[in-house]
Amino acid sequence: MEKKVEVKQVSEREIWVGENRMYLGEDNILYITLVGEMDEKMAIAFIEAVQRLENMVDGKVNLFADINKAGKQSPVARELYRERTETSEKLGKVAIFGLHPVARVLASFVMGISQKKDMRFFKTKEEALAWLKGDE
Numbered sequence: 001m002e003k004k005v006e007v008k009q010v011s012e013r014e015i016w017v018g019e020n021r022m023y024l025g026e027d028n029i030l031y032i033t034l035v036g037e038m039d040e041k042m043a044i045a046f047i048e049a050v051q052r053l054e055n056m057v058d059g060k061v062n063l064f065a066d067i068n069k070a071g072k073q074s075p076v077a078r079e080l081y082r083e084r085t086e087t088s089e090k091l092g093k094v095a096i097f098g099l100h101p102v103a104r105v106l107a108s109f110v111m112g113i114s115q116k117k118d119m120r121f122f123k124t125k126e127e128a129l130a131w132l133k134g135d136e
Helices: 038-054 075-089 101-113 125-131
Strands: 007-011 016-017 020-022 029-038 061-073 092-096 121-122
Touching: 007 038, 016 029, 016 038, 020 038, 029 125, 038 061, 038 075, 061 075, 061 125, 075 092, 092 125, 121 125
Parallel strands: 029 061, 061 092, 092 121
Antiparallel strands: 007 016, 016 020, 020 029
16 A cells, blocks of 8 residues: 655645645745655655745745755655756745755755756755855
8 A cells, every 4th residue: 555645734834744844934935844755755745835835925935955854865756856946936045954964965966966056055054044045
C-alpha cells in the first residue's frame, strides 16, 4: 500500500507537509523547515503548498529554507525543486541555512544545478535573514 502524504493547513499562513513546515511571515518571507527524506510525492505536495502561500502575496516572495533536519532528497524531488526555482515568477531571493554537513552538501548540490542567481547558502540564520531583507 502506498503511503499518503499528509498536508495540514495549520492556519491561513502556515502549512505542514508531512514533517516539513512552511509559514508565510508578515514580512512576506516564506519560512520553510525541511525535515527528513523527500520523495517525488512529498515534493509535489510540498511545491503545491508553497505555491498556495506564495499566491497570498502581490509581487515576489523571498524564501528562507532551514535544512538542518533535511534528509535525503530523491533525484526526482531534486529535479522538481530545480525546475520550480528556475521557472517561478513569484520567487525572489532564496536563502538556505544549515550547519549539518549533510545539509551543506545538499545545499551545494541544489545551488550547483540551479540557474537561479539569487540563491545563497548561509551558516547562520541571522546572516540569511539579513540578506533576504536587504540588511547585509
